[in-house]
Amino acid sequence: MPVDETLLESIRIKIGSETTHSLGPITALMIRRYARAIGESNPLYFDPEFARSRGYADIVAPPNLVTAITCWDEGPAADDLRTDGTPKTLQLEGIPTSGVRVMGGGEDMEFHAPITAGTTVVERSTMIDAELLHGRNGQFIVVRYRHEFVDDDGLPLVTSTRKVLLR
Amino acid sequence: MSSSTTATSRDLRFGAVHVGDRLPEMRHAPTRLQLFRYSAVTWNTHRIHFDPDYAAHEGYPDVLVQSHLHGAFLVTLCTEWMGASGRLTRLEVSVRRYAVPGDVLVCAGEVTGVEQVEEGHGLVHLNVTETRESDNTVCAIATATIALPL
Numbered sequence: 001m002p003v004d005e006t007l008l009e010s011i012r013i014k015i016g017s018e019t020t021h022s023l024g025p026i027t028a029l030m031i032r033r034y035a036r037a038i039g040e041s042n043p044l045y046f047d048p049e050f051a052r053s054r055g056y057a058d059i060v061a062p063p064n065l066v067t068a069i070t071c072w073d074e075g076p077a078a079d080d081l082r083t084d085g086t087p088k089t090l091q092l093e094g095i096p097t098s099g100v101r102v103m104g105g106g107e108d109m110e111f112h113a114p115i116t117a118g119t120t121v122v123e124r125s126t127m128i129d130a131e132l133l134h135g136r137n138g139q140f141i142v143v144r145y146r147h148e149f150v151d152d153d154g155l156p157l158v159t160s161t162r163k164v165l166l167r
Numbered sequence: 168m169s170s171s172t173t174a175t176s177r178d179l180r181f182g183a184v185h186v187g188d189r190l191p192e193m194r195h196a197p198t199r200l201q202l203f204r205y206s207a208v209t210w211n212t213h214r215i216h217f218d219p220d221y222a223a224h225e226g227y228p229d230v231l232v233q234s235h236l237h238g239a240f241l242v243t244l245c246t247e248w249m250g251a252s253g254r255l256t257r258l259e260v261s262v263r264r265y266a267v268p269g270d271v272l273v274c275a276g277e278v279t280g281v282e283q284v285e286e287g288h289g290l291v292h293l294n295v296t297e298t299r300e301s302d303n304t305v306c307a308i309a310t311a312t313i314a315l316p317l
Contacts, residue, residue, distance in 0.1 A: 030208075037204040038239040039195065044251060054251050063242050063255050068235035070211040084221065085214035104234055106261035111254070 001099030003139050003166055008132045011143060014094030018126045023072045023149075028117035031061045038062060051116075058117040066121060066149050067109055067160045094127050095143065095166065105142060105163035112156040120152040128161070141166040177250030181281070181289035181315040190248045190276035190293070194300070195240050197232050199268045205236050229267035237262050237272075237307040241295050244274040249291075249313045256290070260309035264299075271300040276311070288314045 001007060028048075035045035043050040044060050051059045076087045095102065115121070129144040142163055149158040199217075206216045214221035215231050222230045238260045245255050266272055280292035290312055297307040 033204075033208045037201065037208045038236065038243065039201065040243060042243075042246060042251075062239065063246075063258070064235060064238050068233075068239070069209045070213075072210075075210060075212065081212060083214075085212040085218070087212070104262070106259070107238070108257075108259040110257050112256075114254070 001096060003100060003132070003141055005132060007096070007100075007166075008130060008141055010096075011094050011127075011130045011141065014127045015130065016126065016128075017094075018124055021072065021123045021125070023066070023121040023123055025118055025120045026061055026066070026115055028059055031059055031065065031117055034065045034068070035062055048117075056114060056116050060117075061115040063111050063158075064109060066115065066123075066158055067107065067147070067162075072123075095164065101167045103165045103167070105165040107163070108161045110159045112158065115149075115157050119157070121157065122150050122152060124148040124150065138167070177248075178252050179248070179250045179315055181283065181291070181317050184278055184281055184289075184291050184315065186278050186281060188278040190244060190278075190295070193240070193244050193247065193274045195272045195274065197236065197266065197268055197270070197272070199230060202230055202232060202236070202268065205233055209233070209235065227265065227267065229269070232266040232268075232270075232272075232306075234262045234307075237266070237297055238309070240272060240274050240297055241307060241309050241311070244276055244295055245293065245311050245313060248276070249315060252316055254314045255311065256314050257312040258309055259311075260307060262307045264304050264306045266299060266306045270306075272306060273298045273300050279310075283317070288316050290314055 032046055045062060048058050080088050082088055125145055125147045127143060128146050130141060132139055132141050142165055145162050147160045150156050202216050216233055217230055219230055241260060274297050276293045276295035278291055279294050282290040284290055293311040295309045295311055296305055298305050
């Protein structure tokens with residue numbers, strides 16, 4: 001699929017449309033396992049009494065936990081994965097599922113409030129922009145998404161603006 | 168080697184921070200085991216992070232450190248420095264080069280701005296980097312903002 005104005009226009013149709021996913025509760029075990037995986041020993045992530053002594057209701061999630069989780073449900077069956085292991089159905093709204101190479105292009109995260117164990121999280125995702133750029137190796141499209149993670153009362157927790165590059 | 172417990176003991180205050188201050192460096196040596204656990208806990212099925220044969224097929228010397236794990240190392244640099252009374256409020260991160268198990272990644276940071284705001288706290292702005300020790304390749308760069316009590 002050529003990366004050109006035609007593809008850009010087909011992507012730009014999705015600008016502004018919002019999708020909402022309930023991600024469920026961030027459990028204490030998710031927090032502790034994530035903290036273990038990144039090599040952390042910060043007691044805010046492991047020790048509820050320490051966390052309470054610092055004014056939190058329970059242990060808190062490392063700041064980039066919610067943006068790092070690739071898949072919030074069981075994911076596709078093995079037959080529905082590509083040879084590279086990623087889902088055949090991309091989770092990013094509005095991007096073609098084949099014929100282009102999709103790469104991450106950086107992330108800007110704002111941490112509004114700590115996420116304590118037991119918090120139920122909802123993710124609202126919006127495509128905010130898409131543009132065609134001319135690089136040394138040809139044209140590429142940059143798509144920007146905003147992902148707002150809020151609790152079930154709508155209180156903002158984390159906002160992530162992510163760039164996705166299509167070549 | 169990848170973490171310490173200074174977060175419990177530090178109680179950094181805004182007034183003690185100045186532009187040009189450098190954060191204590193932190194070193195991480197990600198292993199295949201760490202990458203496996205990171206893929207598992209984030210339910211990331213991409214073979215590039217756990218299948219060396221697939222990574223070789225793509226032209227890489229080994230499985231690749233996940234971009235969010237690069238980000239997590241930079242988060243830890245900030246949170247260890249600020250201690251439990253600080254709060255990371257922003258991180259804008261860009262991964263520039265890949266890293267593989269066996270690389271030693273050095274995270275470093277410098278204070279670029281301080282900004283007193285209301286409600287009893289100030290904001291500290293930082294430039295942070297993650298560099299491969301063997302050849303000084305910059306693998307990730309970020310800017311960060313931390314809120315500290317006055």
